[in-house]
Amino acid sequence: RRRKARTMSGRAGPVAPPVFEKRVLVTGGAGFIASHVVVSLVKNYPNYLIINLDKLDYCASLKNLETVSGKENYKFIQGDICESDFIKQLFETEKIDIVLHFAAQTHVDLSFWHALEFTYVNVYGTNVLVAAAHEANVEKFVYVSTDEVYGGSTDEEFDESSPKRPTNPYASSKAAAECFVQSYWERYQFPVVITRSSNVYGPHQYPEKVIPKFISLLQQNRKCCIHGSGLQRRNFLYATDVVEAFLTVLKEGKPGEIYNIGTNFEMSIAQLAKELIHLIKKTSSESEMEHWMDYVKDRPTNDLRYAMNSEKMHNLGWRPKVPWKEGITKTIEWYRENFHNWKNSEKALEPFPVTEPFAQLSGP
Secondary structure (H helix, E strand, O other), rough: OEEEEEOOOOOOOEOOOOOOOOEEEEOOOOOOHHHHHHEEEHHHHHHHHHEEOOOOOOOOOOHHHHHOOOOOOEEEEOOOOOOHHHHHHHHHHHOOOEEEEOOOOOOHHHHOOHHHHHHHHHHHHHHHHHHHHHHHOOEEEEEEEEHHHHHHOHHHEEOOOOOOOOOOHHHHHHHHHHHHHHHHHHHOOEEEEEEOOOEEEEEOOOOOOOHHHHHHHHOOOOOEEEEEEOOOOOEEHHHHHHHHHHHHHHHHOOOOOOOEEOOOOEHHHHHHHHHHHHHHHHHHHHHHHHHOOOEEEOOOOOOOOOOEHHHHHHHOOOOOOOOHHHHHHHHHHHHHHHHHHHHOHHHHHHOOOOOOOOOOOOOO
């Protein structure tokens, strides 16, 4: 805690700046999952300074962080992980101890049309960050990846040693970035940890992703747009469960290891639409449900399912706790009030959304 310094005369002098036990950098901290992690870290670790680095892209919102914005152990810095000089300076000035690297382009649909930009941000940006962290002798570097690096499967359950077979540009960029991060462990024994999580849902998620998209469409009396057959199955984890997983990895994750953060709860996209129609439109009629479903052409590739084995995380003491009905009810309520937290949220509801053109890429 800060204490008032006493002068020779006994009067209170200037307040000394707080001394923090650890300094944690969270990249992409104004985004969906990372903002939940930042809020939890700020509240649960008052002796840690939590530094949120975010360039405030279209899917980010500082409204996600209003509950902690005035806290003494929270600091926001606007910046880009791809700017190597800036990142190197950041590590020198902020004396970072731990890195949680979430910052990325993440929307699969966009990646088909902007593959180069996804490669630049997700691969080059990660390389810039891990190189700077290594040079600064950071004590732990957590890279947040995705179950999509495994590619699709109809019956196989993926564990951490399963081969990477990505089928879209987003997943390919995350898999490539994993290789860069892992190489720092292999070459230097630099303490990196990689996580691969299932689909996460909950408040703060930009409505380009399937759950907030369907919720928002239905709340505006518009139909759910379903790619292809709707038979693709996805595992859904509630935001607070994945936060607990990341806190567990921070404390217990072993350097050089990969951890699947998954759940056995699985649902097809068509069934998801019906669940949301039932909850929002208050109907169980099959014909009425079909009325609110609009089948559109599929993505260029759309993996059928990603079933993951999360036993390694279970062995660290983590398991998902929030039941689907509880999580989805909270999520629906949140979007009633907060859909316009992003200035361009309406664009996200198109069947194949395209954001503003990406900024002109500049070399390293």
